[in-house]
Amino acid sequence: MSNILAIAQKELKSYFVSPIAYALLAIYALISGWFSLIAIANFIEMSMQGQGPADLNGYVIAPIVSNAAVLSLFLIPMITMRLFAEEKRTGTIELLLTSPVTDMEIILGKWLAAMGMYGAIMGIKLLCLSFVFMFGNPDWRPLATAYLGMFLQGGALLSIGMFISNTTKNQIVAGATTFGMCLLFWTFDWATTFKADGWAKVLAYLSLTAHFSSFTRGVIDTKDAIYFISVIVLGIFLTARSLESLRWRA
Amino acid sequence: MIKVEGVTKRYARFTAVDNVSFEVGKGQIVGFLGPNGAGKTTTMRILTCFLPPSEGKASVAGFDVLEQPMEVKRRIGYLPETPPLYPDMEVGEYLDFVGKLKGLRGNDLAKRISETSDKVNIGDVRNKLIAKLSKGYRQRVGIAQALLHNPDVLILDEPTSGLDPKQILETRDLIKGLAGDHTIILSTHILPEVESTCERVVIISKGKLVATDTVDNLTNRMRGSENVGVEVESVEGTLDTKAVQRRLEQVSGVSKVVLREEKNNRANFEVESLQGRSIRADLARAVVEGGFALTELKAAGMSLEDVFLQLTSADQPESDKSEKGESA
Numbered sequence A: 001m002s003n004i005l006a007i008a009q010k011e012l013k014s015y016f017v018s019p020i021a022y023a024l025l026a027i028y029a030l031i032s033g034w035f036s037l038i039a040i041a042n043f044i045e046m047s048m049q050g051q052g053p054a055d056l057n058g059y060v061i062a063p064i065v066s067n068a069a070v071l072s073l074f075l076i077p078m079i080t081m082r083l084f085a086e087e088k089r090t091g092t093i094e095l096l097l098t099s100p101v102t103d104m105e106i107i108l109g110k111w112l113a114a115m116g117m118y119g120a121i122m123g124i125k126l127l128c129l130s131f132v133f134m135f136g137n138p139d140w141r142p143l144a145t146a147y148l149g150m151f152l153q154g155g156a157l158l159s160i161g162m163f164i165s166n167t168t169k170n171q172i173v174a175g176a177t178t179f180g181m182c183l184l185f186w187t188f189d190w191a192t193t194f195k196a197d198g199w200a201k202v203l204a205y206l207s208l209t210a211h212f213s214s215f216t217r218g219v220i221d222t223k224d225a226i227y228f229i230s231v232i233v234l235g236i237f238l239t240a241r242s243l244e245s246l247r248w249r250a
Numbered sequence B: 001m002i003k004v005e006g007v008t009k010r011y012a013r014f015t016a017v018d019n020v021s022f023e024v025g026k027g028q029i030v031g032f033l034g035p036n037g038a039g040k041t042t043t044m045r046i047l048t049c050f051l052p053p054s055e056g057k058a059s060v061a062g063f064d065v066l067e068q069p070m071e072v073k074r075r076i077g078y079l080p081e082t083p084p085l086y087p088d089m090e091v092g093e094y095l096d097f098v099g100k101l102k103g104l105r106g107n108d109l110a111k112r113i114s115e116t117s118d119k120v121n122i123g124d125v126r127n128k129l130i131a132k133l134s135k136g137y138r139q140r141v142g143i144a145q146a147l148l149h150n151p152d153v154l155i156l157d158e159p160t161s162g163l164d165p166k167q168i169l170e171t172r173d174l175i176k177g178l179a180g181d182h183t184i185i186l187s188t189h190i191l192p193e194v195e196s197t198c199e200r201v202v203i204i205s206k207g208k209l210v211a212t213d214t215v216d217n218l219t220n221r222m223r224g225s226e227n228v229g230v231e232v233e234s235v236e237g238t239l240d241t242k243a244v245q246r247r248l249e250q251v252s253g254v255s256k257v258v259l260r261e262e263k264n265n266r267a268n269f270e271v272e273s274l275q276g277r278s279i280r281a282d283l284a285r286a287v288v289e290g291g292f293a294l295t296e297l298k299a300a301g302m303s304l305e306d307v308f309l310q311l312t313s314a315d316q317p318e319s320d321k322s323e324k325g326e327s328a
Ligand SMILES: Nc1ncnc2c1ncn2[C@@H]1O[C@H](COP(=O)(O)OP(=O)(O)O)[C@@H](O)[C@H]1O
Pocket: A249, A250, B011, B014, B015, B016, B034, B035, B036, B037, B038, B039, B040, B041, B042, B043
């Protein structure tokens, strides 16, 4: 366990010494501030048209949260692209793989660090949302489940992104591929617009949107949680296999 | 301490290391010598559990690299060909991380970091960013990284490559100072490095083991017959080179005398002995007793370079060999 933490700590630090972390945080704060502003403006207009204040949860929190999910498609590749690709390019992977730590400790350490970075960014979102609580008294439960959903979804994509980063020495290639993957996972359920059964259903099941939406409605659906956890485990398993095959082929 | 038995490593169909066996005893410092592409790095990666062998067995301190990699890794310090450094870390921060990877914690870790920093002389750059270090310092941080957990075995892959002459000497001294406490394998394609640093040498070429012996034995074995350069001057008047040559040829054990140069009553001969005969003392006496002045007498023994060329060119075309013979 302490090996995992040592690796996670080193990885997290490396985010914050590079300009990447700050650029990500700044851009994210800007965009999500903008989205929040739109949502709040929209809410105010709705309230003025109708009788009394509109539904805060429906008009403000839900759009902010689903925007956050879309934004994370762009964040994930930036967080995961260097995880292994950079170690392979500079040769530091040799240090990790010849030290008395297991492959799984290395992988979990890196994944935890990625989760930490992702969490930090999501924290900014929470800051924007706290304004809503200052102005009104919305139901906090859908927000809590939405956050849980975002973490699960983020964990799943980070774990796939980590695997992709382990398949190349080039972090730009890793980032671009991961972005493509995220987009695909996000849009699989579009298949159902022109076909409602067979493979379209399978694709729809794989889609992130389908599994994420229940969380934004304040519901924790075990089926959806299991889906995300399976993807996390799959990504970690694939990373472990590819680290092993790096040894055999290298 | 280190045992390699019939190790073969294939990349796809290409065989990088072919049935190599050797042993290294405790506290020895061994040079792993071979031209580029010989398979040195590959062999070292097998010993450090970075790559598994395709065939054969390798063990460190009695632990097999495939069966008990954790035990092996705990006992090995490894400096890869390019030091595994994180440019955006400070030196102290880096050593702290490596120490944790090696299983050190708390006071132990702090103590080892300061001891190691002193040993390799990097105390003055502890708060510097690794990206800002000179090549020589980076190499030293790399060595510190390998030494940090005080491993029984040190595996150093071309530890002096890319350094300037002064840094090379410093690094060699540092490595020599580590022998005894640690068993060391260092790879190099530079011959003088082995002669000046190592007790034993393992030579490989194109993935195959060519020779393994002590540095002294190897040069002796290759030498076989002795070559001696003799410079003679006349005591007065002109030098009768023919007479000198005759005297030298009469010394017992001499097989051949060649006049190399003759100038201003001074002559240079190259004398070759019969197999296994030592002739230097007799040559000196013969010259002096003949009434000539002996101005120089030197053994033209083979350098490791010659040994190496001879060993590795054994399967090369004839023309190639004679070329090397001349330069020897
Ligand atoms: N990952 C790899 N895939 C294929 N061939 C490799 C790989 N690594 C090394 N080789 C080949 O194996 C041979 C030995 O390489 P190496 O062990 O690095 O030699 P050295 O360290 O003595 O220069 C070289 O011909 C090299 O091209």
